[in-house]
Amino acid sequence: MVRIATLKNMFRSLAGRDFRLYFFGQVISLVGTWVQQVALSWIAYRVTGSAFMLGLIAFSGQIPMLLVTPLGGMLADRFSRRNILLTTQCVEMSVAVSLAVLAYYDEFSSWALIAASVALGLAGAVEMPARQAFVTEILRDRSHMSNAIALNSLTFNVARLAGPAVAGIILAAFSDVVCFAANAVSYVASIYTLMAIHPRKQTLRRSGGPLLDGVRYLREFKPAGWLVMSVAITSFCVSPFMTFMPVYAKDIFHGGPDMLGTLMGASGFGALLAALFLANRKSVTGLGNYIVGGFFLCGLASVGFAYNRLLTLALPMLVASGLSLIIVVTSCNILLQSMVPEQLRGRVMALYTMSFIGMLPVGSLIMGALAHKAGVQVAFLLGGVMAVSMGYILKRRLPRLRTEARPVLAEKGLLSD
Known part of the structure; x- marks a missing residue:
């Protein structure tokens, strides 16, 4: 009975029809996305043989998140978030079909890989703020918000765990063509469930304003600003x-x-554990401590992984890295969405997306150049030292940030006794 009650609590937001449809549609689609991501990463290294080119291709797909996401945030506060998601899903499906055709004719080149990455990055930059804000729009019980955000993270991490494993099997048994085709087909589930959902009326959202309003909010309300900064450093x-x-x-x-697939699956397993843990929590109390602990764990895992050559040690460290990443990023997401005013939600979540996914191109380019000159081990070492340093700084500031955030969370009834 205890186990049944625990599972019921962990998945309580799935009681709502719209969120349940959205959840399962995203699981299917995101598994396909990860299958494609692994195949694209493998092909990129096979075609170029260069760690720097891996970084450049990753940079090409991620830089739109830094440059175009503000537009996505403003669109998410002005127009139907469901229609934005439907449009971007169709664009991403078209890219998957194009990659399948290129793979079939064996026409991959560095420029083709960069072009595909840019197209996916542009679609993702418009999609992500709308996706982050859309979760609160399809919930009928607002007390389930933290659980829904954690389960939204769970969809990503179930896919992150299953996708690389499936990709490894497909690449070994079939070909990269099948990977891209499978991803194209997986978008059907996402598009169908989005069309079947009935979000709350748009009159509940204010008209959008300039991105500067979101920036001003983060600057003036320190807890929110530090959450976004934490996500950027983690990324x-x-x-x-x-x-x-x-x-x-x-x-x-x-x-x-x-x-x-095995290495990425280990990281995905750690991320899945973190998402399940956060989904089982009933309040936001204590999430600040988890964020600090996540930084320390991430740093130690990165330093330990850097010069390790034993697979038996590498896998646990990858599990730890995946777990720490999701603990930090999802905890920040839950706290931020719990505090942000509704009229700023799209723009503030755009800034959150910029800080997480948009910072990846900067990290990819800098770490790629560093790896090219000094080796990939030095890149891991630098990332680990930075994570531990951020954990220490945040630990010292946490009491003051808690004091400022408490009245906002208490007013919304989100603090446990």
């Missing part, structure tokens, strides 16, 4: 894990695409 510190896994799979552990 930079974990960029080596995102960018250089093909190097470790091929050159350090002497494997193929199945090894890449």
